[in-house]
Amino acid sequence: MSTAGAPIVVRDLTMAYGSFVIQRDLTFTVDRGDIFIIMGGSGCGKSTLLRHLIGLMPPAKGDVCIDGENFWQAPPEDQERLKRRFGVLFQSGGLWSSMTLAENVALPLQQYTALSPSQIAEVVSLKLALVGLGGFEAFYPSEISGGMQKRAGLARAMALDPDILFFDEPSAGLDPISSRRLDELILELRDSLGATVVVVTHELASIFTIGNNSVFLDADTRTMIASGDPKTLRDGSPDTKVREFLTRGEFKQQSPSLLGRGPD
Amino acid sequence: MDVVRDVRPARGELHVGRATEDTLLVRLAGSWTLHSERPTEAELQSQLDTGARLRRLTFATQDLEAWDSGLLTFLRKVEECCRQRQVAVDHSGLPDGIRRLLGLAAAVPERQEARRGEARDAILARIGKGGISSIEAALAMLGFIGEAFLAFLQLLRGRASFRASDLALLLQECGAQALPIVTLISFLVGAILAFIGAVQLQQFGAQIYVANLVGLAMALEMGAMMTAIIMSGRTGAAFAAQLGTMQVNQEIDALTTLGISPMEFLVVPRMLALVVMVPLLTIYADLMGMLGGAAIGVTMLDVSLKVYFHQLQEALSLKYFAQGLIKSAVYGVIIALAGCMRGMQSGRSAAAVGQAATSAVVTSIVGIIVASAILTVIYLQAW
Numbered sequence: 137m138s139t140a141g142a143p144i145v146v147r148d149l150t151m152a153y154g155s156f157v158i159q160r161d162l163t164f165t166v167d168r169g170d171i172f173i174i175m176g177g178s179g180c181g182k183s184t185l186l187r188h189l190i191g192l193m194p195p196a197k198g199d200v201c202i203d204g205e206n207f208w209q210a211p212p213e214d215q216e217r218l219k220r221r222f223g224v225l226f227q228s229g230g231l232w233s234s235m236t237l238a239e240n241v242a243l244p245l246q247q248y249t250a251l252s253p254s255q256i257a258e259v260v261s262l263k264l265a266l267v268g269l270g271g272f273e274a275f276y277p278s279e280i281s282g283g284m285q286k287r288a289g290l291a292r293a294m295a296l297d298p299d300i301l302f303f304d305e306p307s308a309g310l311d312p313i314s315s316r317r318l319d320e321l322i323l324e325l326r327d328s329l330g331a332t333v334v335v336v337t338h339e340l341a342s343i344f345t346i347g348n349n350s351v352f353l354d355a356d357t358r359t360m361i362a363s364g365d366p367k368t369l370r371d372g373s374p375d376t377k378v379r380e381f382l383t384r385g386e387f388k389q390q391s392p393s394l395l396g397r398g399p400d
Numbered sequence: 401m402d403v404v405r406d407v408r409p410a411r412g413e414l415h416v417g418r419a420t421e422d423t424l425l426v427r428l429a430g431s432w433t434l435h436s437e438r439p440t441e442a443e444l445q446s447q448l449d450t451g452a453r454l455r456r457l458t459f460a461t462q463d464l465e466a467w468d469s470g471l472l473t474f475l476r477k478v479e480e481c482c483r484q485r486q487v488a489v490d491h492s493g494l495p496d497g498i499r500r501l502l503g504l505a506a507a508v509p510e511r512q513e514a515r516r517g518e519a520r521d522a523i524l525a526r527i528g529k530g531g532i533s534s535i536e537a538a539l540a541m542l543g544f545i546g547e548a549f550l551a552f553l554q555l556l557r558g559r560a561s562f563r564a565s566d567l568a569l570l571l572q573e574c575g576a577q578a579l580p581i582v583t584l585i586s587f588l589v590g591a592i593l594a595f596i597g598a599v600q601l602q603q604f605g606a607q608i609y610v611a612n613l614v615g616l617a618m619a620l621e622m623g624a625m626m627t628a629i630i631m632s633g634r635t636g637a638a639f640a641a642q643l644g645t646m647q648v649n650q651e652i653d654a655l656t657t658l659g660i661s662p663m664e665f666l667v668v669p670r671m672l673a674l675v676v677m678v679p680l681l682t683i684y685a686d687l688m689g690m691l692g693g694a695a696i697g698v699t700m701l702d703v704s705l706k707v708y709f710h711q712l713q714e715a716l717s718l719k720y721f722a723q724g725l726i727k728s729a730v731y732g733v734i735i736a737l738a739g740c741m742r743g744m745q746s747g748r749s750a751a752a753v754g755q756a757a758t759s760a761v762v763t764s765i766v767g768i769i770v771a772s773a774i775l776t777v778i779y780l781q782a783w
Contacts, residue, residue, distance in 0.1 A: 233749035249434055258473040259434070262505060265476075270510035278749045297434070297468040321504075328500035 141204075142167050143300055143332045144189065149198035151184050158184055161359050162198070164351045171326055171333045171346045173366060176353035177381065182336045183227070183304055185353065189334065190302055191219050202300075220248055223293030227304045229285040231277040237264060237288045238273035244295040263291040267321065283314040290321070301325070303335040307342055319345050340384060344370070352378050412438035412470070413463075416447045422455040424448070424487075426478070429463035432471035441477045448485055457482055459493035472501055544741045548671065551663040555672075560664040570673035574635050578681060581630055586618070586685035589626050590692025593617050598701050607701040611711035614693030619720040621727070623686035624678075625772060628731035631678055632764035636739035639670055640760035643743025644753035652744070662744065671736040678732030679725045686724065723783065727775050731768050738764035 144166035151158045158181040166172040174182045187193040189200060191207060200207045202218045210218065224230075231240050241260045245251055251259070264270055267287040277285055286306065293301060303322065307315035319342050326333050337343060343350070343366045350369065352362040354377060362369050362378045370382035379387040412432040419425035424447060432438055448454060457478070464471075475498065482489050491499045521529065554560040597613040643666060646652050655662050690712060697703040703711075739760045746756035 234751035234754075251434060255434075255473070258477070259469050262469055262473050262476060265505040265508070265510065266501065268508035270505075270508065272511065276749075278747060278752070324500060324504055328497040328504070330497065 143203055144172075144334070145199075145201040145204075146189070147199045147201070149185075149188065149200065150196045151181060151188060151193075152196040157196070157358060159353055159358055159360070160197075162351070162353075164360070164363050166332060166334060166349065168332055169326065169330060170349045171322065171335060173343050173347035173350035174334065174336045174353065175338055175343060175350055175366070175381070177338070177355055180353040180355035182338075182353060186302060186304055186334070186336050190222055190224050191215060220296060221298050222300050222302060223296070223298035224302045225286065225289045225293045225304065225306060227308055229277065229282075229289035231285055231289055231292070233277050236274050236276055237269065237280075237291070240277070240288065241292045241295050244292070248296060259295070263294055264288070266294070266325075267291045283310050283318075286310065286314075286318065287321075290318075294325070297329070298331065299329075300332045300334065303333065303337075305337055305339075306335060307337060307339045312341075315339065315342065316345075322346055338381075340382065343382070352381070411436035414439040414443065416444055419458060422453050424454055424457045425460060426457060427460045427463070428471070429461075429465075431466040432464065432474065433466055433468045434470040436466075436470065438470055438474065441474060441481060444478060445481055448481060448487065454485070454487050456488050456490055458490040461493060461495055464495070467495075467498065471498065472505070475502060476505065540745065541741065544744070545737060547663050548667055548737060548740070551661060551668050552671070554664055555668050560668050561660060562665045562669045567669040567672060570669055571677060573638075574631070574673045575677040575680065578631065578634060578677075579684070581634065582627055582681050582685050583688055585626055585630055586623060586688040587692040587695075589622055590614050590618060590689030591696050592692075593622065593689070594693035594696035595700070598696060602701070607697070607703055608707065608711055610693060610697050610701060610703065611708045612715040615690055615712045615716045616720060618686045618689035618693075619716055619724050621724065621772070621776075623689055624682045624724045624728035624731060625768065626689075627678060627681045627685045627728060628735060628768045629765060631674065631681070631732070632735045632738070632761055632768065635674065636735045636760045636764045637757045639736070639739030640743040640746070640756045641753055643740060644746030644756040647744070647746050648748045648750075648753065667736070667740040667744070670740055671733060674732035674736040675729055676732075678735070679728045682725060682728035683721075686721065719783070723775075723779055727772060730771050730775065734767040734771060735764045738767055 142165045146162055146164050149162040150160040151162075162185070174185055176182050184193065188195050194208050199209070202221070205214065205218060207215060207218055231237070232243075235243070238257070238260050241263050242256050245256045245259060249256075261270065261273065264272060267290050269284060269287055269291065272280065272284070272288070277288065280288070286309075301322075306318050306322070310318065322333060322335070323346055325331060333346075335342070335346065347366045350363060350366045351360050352369070353359075354361045361375050362373050366382060369378055373379050373382075376387065411430050413427075413429040415427040415429070417425050417427070426444065430436070448457075475494075479489050479502075491502060494502075520526075551560060593614050594610050597610045598607065601607050601609055601613075643652070646666075652662050652666075655665055694705060694708050697708050698705055742756040742760035742763060746752050
């Protein structure tokens with residue numbers, strides 16, 4: 137596996153809150169154009185791993201390299217520059233409630249580009265149209281539905297044309313159809329923008345529809361126990377825990393020790 | 401194909417020419433990103449307008465080096481121009497990614513009815529709407545006070561359901577934890593009163609009356625007032641923010657669906673805590689203020705401590721303290737009601753919670769001042 141041109145390389149990463157280790161010895165590579173799934177049961181540290189990748193939480197040990205640059209060793213200016221290449225869709229959208237959708241999408245553009253207000257308005261309406269929210273510029277986040285908030289969050293994540301998009305539980309709280317549309321949107325954006333996508337999810341339908349690479353975090357052993365294409369893992373992983381997870385527990389060969397910690 | 405003109409040889413380049421008689425060929429070259437300098441659609445527009453019998457517009461992008469949203473916004477404007485002039489746009493010459501993104505952007509038609517009208521109401525209509533909304537706000541306030549009163553009756557009948565541990569925690573937060581700031585503020589207020597009085601009284605050689613001034617002012621009004629204003633900023637705002645966040649998290653809905661009245665469970669203990677604690681803090685503030693006055697009296701006016709306190713005892717009677725304490729209990733109710741009401745009325749967003757906290761402080765301070773004025777008149781007339 138060549139790691140030279142890969143957008144994200146994680147090496148020997150240990151995540152911990154104080155002395156409480158959440159996951160250790162994580163090593164994986166996200167290749168350009170991948171839709172990379174971070175999966176695992178509730179409470180295994182999926183979202184915490186995402187926080188390490190997007191620069192919100194420093195690792196206890198190990199490295200996160202973005203395009204060959206070691207993110208956490210880099211000086212703050214370089215970290216800022218790298219972060220600007222990320223687009224992040226937070227679990228509940230993370231829209232700023234005191235701003236309209238247009239202002240939400242415009243803020244990163246105002247901060248980091250030298251575009252004129254009219255050019256910004258054009259980009260904003262393009263991004264909102266891309267996520268199917270054309271015409272909703274003047275709405276406040278509280279005035280639209282949860283699914284629309286997610287999509288507006290995606291429009292904001294794409295504001296600066298990032299080449300790496302991160303999604304934290306994109307289908308949480310969405311109905312199956314909205315959730316599927318969001319999946320299709322993610323695929324379409326990956327194909328047309330050539331972006332690299334990292335998704336935290338435990339939604340099996342999504343995992344198989346969009347994912348082509350993945351890492352499986354286990355809460356019991358506190359490390360990754362599988363990686364690769366999720367479909368391959370489902371059909372041929374040597375680890376019963378992984379296969380049980382990916383078949384919704386129908387691959388029964390296991391004591392019910394996982395009960396209550398499965399996907400919710 | 402004859403290239404008509406090279407528009408602005410910047411980093412993004414645009415060449416417009418006729419491919420056939422009724423087809424316009426747009427050649428895009430160079431770097432079309434948000435950060436590069438790009439031509440505008442104006443040149444293309446003039447070409448569209450001058451050339452008669454145009455039917456189609458096609459693209460050639462062999463020399464396109466880089467693109468991002470900068471090119472997409474340009475293409476969307478070109479499409480809009482063509483739509484107005486009924487010229488068909490042929491996307492086949494565009495790179496695959498751009499074609500798909502344009503398709504995606506056009507997939508969901510823009511909701512026209514969703515777009516907000518810029519129309520503003522006439523002045524009379526706005527005044528009318530303002531009036532209606534203030535009446536609604538006043539009714540909501542009356543409704544809240546009524547509900548709080550009913551919940552309080554439940555408490556008196558011993559049937560209000562809240563947890564004793566919640567009440568204990570609230571008593572601690574509203575009482576003991578407020579002591580440091582109450583100490584500081586009332587000591588300084590007492591000192592300021594003494595200082596202002598001293599300048600005047602010294603002219604008549606009546607320095608000793610500074611004790612009367614500080615004692616009466618603190619006992620009758622300033623002790624209760626300063627405590628209430630501190631508590632509205634400290635505790636009223638906290639109540640509003642807490643209950644507002646509980647609205648956002650649907651915690652209040654959860655109580656309601658369980659058949660637990662949020663008025664009894666959340667509002668009653670908060671009112672109780674403040675009604676008990678504000679008078680107690682006021683007694684303490686009265687004392688601190690008098691000490692502050694004593695500090696000025698001893699250091700600036702050469703009044704001995706013993707004389708100062710003897711003069712205080714002469715000047716004050718229990719009646720004055722009682723008047724101040726009754727006021728402080730009323731202030732406590734007002735602070736609790738304003739904080740809880742704004743919290744319960746809060747919308748479900750971060751911005752709304754901020755507004756709730758602001759509005760709680762404003763409401764309680766207005767309430768405190770108005771109540772103070774009314775009670776003072778009542779005391780003067782009837783006591």
